[in-house]
Amino acid sequence: DQQVKQNSPSLSVQEGRISILNCDYTNSMFDYFLWYKKYPAEGPTFLISISSIKDKNEDGRFTVFLNKSAKHLSLHIVPSQPGDSAVYFCAASRSASSGSARQLTFGSGTQLTVLP
Amino acid sequence: NAGVTQTPKFQVLKTGQSMTLQCAQDMNHNSMYWYRQDPGMGLRLIYYSASEGTTDKGEVPNGYNVSRLNKREFSLRLESAAPSQTSVYFCASSALSGSGYTFGSGTRLTVV
Numbered sequence: 497d498q499q500v501k502q503n504s505p506s507l508s509v510q511e512g513r514i515s516i517l518n519c520d521y522t523n524s525m526f527d528y529f530l531w532y533k534k535y536p537a538e539g540p541t542f543l544i545s546i547s548s549i550k551d552k553n554e555d556g557r558f559t560v561f562l563n564k565s566a567k568h569l570s571l572h573i574v575p576s577q578p579g580d581s582a583v584y585f586c587a588a589s590r591s592a593s594s595g596s597a598r599q600l601t602f603g604s605g606t607q608l609t610v611l612p
Numbered sequence: 613n614a615g616v617t618q619t620p621k622f623q624v625l626k627t628g629q630s631m632t633l634q635c636a637q638d639m640n641h642n643s644m645y646w647y648r649q650d651p652g653m654g655l656r657l658i659y660y661s662a663s664e665g666t667t668d669k670g671e672v673p674n675g676y677n678v679s680r681l682n683k684r685e686f687s688l689r690l691e692s693a694a695p696s697q698t699s700v701y702f703c704a705s706s707a708l709s710g711s712g713y714t715f716g717s718g719t720r721l722t723v724v
Contacts (some may be wrong), residue, residue, distance in 0.1 A: 505652070530712060539616070539702055539715030540655070585654060597643035597662035597706070599670065600713060604654040 499523045500588050502603035510611050515573040517606050519586030522567065526588040530600065531560060531571045534583045543584075544571070576610045583607050614639050618703050618716035625693040625723045633688040633719050635703030643706045644686035645670075645713065646678060648699040655702065661686055693723045 501520045509515045517531075527548040532540035546553040546560045546569070553560050559572045573580055586603040616637045625631055637644065642663045647655040657670030661680040675697060677689045686705075690697060700720050704713040 500654075502654075532715075537717070539704075539717045540713075541715070542712045545712065597645075597660055599645075599657055599660060600655075602647075602654040602656075604652055 497522070498604075499526075500586055500601050500603040502586055502606050504606050505604070506607040506609070508609045508611060509576045511578055512575045515571075515576045515580065515608055515610070517571040517573075517584050517586075517608065519569050519571075519603055520567060521569075521588050523588070523590070523601075524567070525590040526601075527591060528589045528598070529560070529562060529569050530587045530589075531558075532585045532587060532602075533580075534585060534605070540585055573608075576608075578610045578612050581608055581610050616703055616705055616714050616716035618701075618719050620719060621717070622720050623722070625690075625721065627694060627723060629693050630689065630691050631693065631721075632690075633701055633703075633721075634685070635687065635716060636685045637703075637705040637714070638684065639705060639714060640683070641705035641707055641714070642683070644680065645704045645706075646676075646686070646688045647702045647704065648672065649702060649718075650699050658688065658701075690721075693721075695723045697721065698723045 530545040531543040533543045534540040562569045583605045585605045587600040589598045619634045645660040646658040659678040661667045664683045679687045703716045706713045
């Protein structure tokens with residue numbers, strides 16, 4: 497049972513326009529959410545995160561929105577640039593017991609292509 | 613540059629062979645992880661180590677073993693490789709709070 501779902505395997509957007517990537521989760525215990533970007537032949541790199549106590553977090557061109565009641569988060573990229581073309585993974589985690597590690601549960605990813 | 617280093621980058625194994633994937637981090641992180649990435653499946657956790665001296669199973673541990681050699685190093689061993697273990701393997705590390713992972717560049721493993 498996938499606890500984190502990215503239902504769109506791919507998305508194409510024109511340069512300069514907004515890219516919106518979506519993610520749904522089922523586990524109500526998740527309290528921290530992250531987006532990672534991955535280029536071919538490289539490891540995922542951290543992009544932006546949001547705690548469940550917030551509903552929005554912004555970092556430059558990237559904004560993550562969290563709707564807890566709908567168990568949905570989205571990543572907005574404005575304006576989109578060709579260099580943003582990559583696979584974007586949504587991830588979620590829950591509080592860990594003392595001395596234990598937070599585990600990230602990942603979605604299946606969305607390939608974003610920004611067309612020049 | 614500080615980060616997570618994985619070796620080898622590529623490997624081809626025959627069914628039944630064994631191998632160890634190596635991972636080292638120099639960020640003084642307590643926690644380390646091994647994930648595999650398969651098409652349409654995202655990244656799935658194989659094993660993790662919250663801190664030196666501890667290891668725990670993740671979502672897909674069957675067919676793998678791990679060793680947390682010291683704070684810096686966390687290795688993944690395939691005792692008897694199977695074609696189903698063909699995948700890209702990523703090692704990651706984080707502070708104990710786990711607010712964000714740093715990933716290595718991956719090992720592409722093919723089992724024929």
